[in-house]
Amino acid sequence: MTGHDIQTLATRLLGKPVDALDPEEHYVLKTMQARQPTSRDAADIADERATFGERLADRVAAIGGSWGFIIAFTVILLSWMILNTDILGHLGLAFDPYPYIFLNLMLSMLAAIQAPVIMMSQNRQSAKDRVAASLDFEVNLRAELEILRLHHKIDQGVVDRLDQLTQQITAIAQRLDGPARTA
Template sequence: ISNLLEEERGQLSEVEKKVLRSIKKHKVIAENVNQQFDRQLTLGEKVADKVATFGGSWTFITMFGFTLVIWMMINGLFLANRGFDPYPFILLNLVLSSLAAIQAPIIMMSQNRQADKDRFMAEHDYQVNLKSELEIRMLNEKIDHLLQRQWHRLLEIQQIQMDLMEELKENSPAVKKHSKH
């Protein structure tokens, strides 16, 4: 198998060598890589993922929309110019800018981690697919070999049967009697 791979692809990568080892040892290569990837996350990465997930949800958008409307109603309508953030809502602008400044890098960290996870999963998928392809090739070769052997064996059996039929024909009294007339 390794010769076949080297012919097709040239120098084997570490991933391909790992697949070959798993075939030789009859090891299962498919596994849940999500759990494996999630186990290596730090607390900060887990928090960043939760914040990014919440920040991109309808729950966040709805709550944030209500908060903005309430803030503007309290400071703009009810308290008029006596509110803690009168119109044009400078404090609200500061809060929104701060939120965006904090949320943007957190979302980017989460997206980078997701890209890493996607690469990790793609490599694992490649390993599983390569192993499947190689095992299917091996099975096809075995089936071809068995069919060839079976074909030759059937031809041998057929020849033996033909020889036996010929011998029976020559030794049969009915055939001898029939051939004299």
């Protein structure tokens, strides 16, 4: 196939000229022309496009949203309270006695840092979902266009066979009419 064939496919299957095609439509027609698969892995594409900050945000969100983090954080909080209340409190060395003002400050700072990082990760997940939707569209479009091509091919085969049958019927009718006229 040539570049002209992409124009033909665009016009015949999509009803648009090549310059009016969306990038996804153009990609699908190019893969059809090259007889290559259209499908691609959305996760791979999103990972290729990810910056260091986005990958870091994903890691922080994955850790911060896990049961391991919740359990470890609970153990640390309980240890802090026991250490400052019971152990160091009895010795008069508690550096953050009840109501744990320093602990509250640390928790507030953690929340202030963790919330935007989690939001960055959610934004990245939204971007991944958009990439996945775009790739799904490409695959669906390719399937639809290939089905249209098959319909056209079958329809053309039916038309060709009907033409052959019409010619055969005409030839038979001429042979049958020929001897009847001479008699």
